[in-house]
Amino acid sequence: MIKKALLFTALVLSPMSYAAFDIITQNPYARATPPNAITSAIFMDLINNSEQDRTIISATTSAANKVELHDVVHNGDIMQMRKIEQINIPAHSQVSLQPGSLHIMLFSLLKPLVDGDTITVELTFDNGEKQVFQAPVKKVMDGMKHHH
Template identity: 50%
Template sequence: MKINLLSLAGVTLTSLLLSASAFAHDGLKYDNPYARATPPNAVNSAIFMTIENHQDHERNLISVSTNIAEKAELHTVEKSGDVMKMRQVKSITLPAHGQVELKPGSFHIMLLNVKQPLVEGQTIPVTLTYANGDTENITVPVQKIMTGMTSMAHNDEHK
């Protein structure tokens, strides 16, 4: 069986170009996103992930939305004396050619008043909105509750 090397090279080159253009389309990569499963009677949850910015300019994540909660907000955690408190932030800056890790005890997406329990194994749709008007729709898997934020007090001042 003969293989036409020129045809094979063309297919390989085409595949590489399509992969590169798909990656370069938005220049953002979302690594290991997950939402915390909710224990019985819990009304809030959080989403974590690493967002990589492969662009030459910084990006500002300004809002998030999902149909599984009444509100979704960008938050960070600040230490006030001996107490860790969550605070809503207006944006999360993604540095050019850098990344930001949304993780327990730091930046994260807060889901307020979830409409139904979040169960391990299900997925939830999330829309991220950037300052330039771009939006990204991602699907986030729900995982078991992980440690890290259980002792933090939540600031009830939601805007």
Template identity: 40%
Template structure:
């Protein structure tokens, strides 16, 4: 009787572990590498987060939203050139093609942190939650770093 019960448990856990890889497929295979958040002086309302998003899955995925406790609003943004100026635009999603790495970087795609609820000093850690098109989420802890703002402007001008 007891033996049969254990056997049932074993087969149950076996089937659970077999179904594991199926559950883990999809956007769970997207990883965020080298995340960081731009340090901003006190009084600045906004900042941005950057990272490398690697889609190690066989299927395409997309980042559709992000959340963070440090900002009132978090949006996905890109930069577009308009009349020689680099302007930020809100976008609905960031496509993550299968097997590719998409760079979120200054002057390009980024996670916009709007309405900061605290000062972001170099060395601080910012918690980010990334939301994918299939509804799954992943958490990222991004260090706050100094980024030379003027240098970025200069690059944009050269472009």
């Protein structure tokens, strides 16, 4: 009886635990901020080695009160960032979050992000799964001029 119950649990749990590792968050980093800045962004490569398309619908971090998924659109000579509803990572492909392109936007930082710090970020997927990763804070050239 106990054996049966354990087997059942294993069958139910294993597809989820596999799926949780489907997305590789490679070289993540958060941009270091000047002392009075209240916004920053997180960049990384998202790698999907699985058979299934995956979709990120939101992100959170303890370092900021508000987090949005952002993209950058080119309006003539002006690059404008805008909020997007999701980031798709098709099966067997890679999506790069980088300055001037897709990024995870942090608003209302609780404190400045200092080079050498590490922040914890949680991604939520459209199927309800969550994935947590650590992003070191790094000083980077501002390749992303934002116009709200």
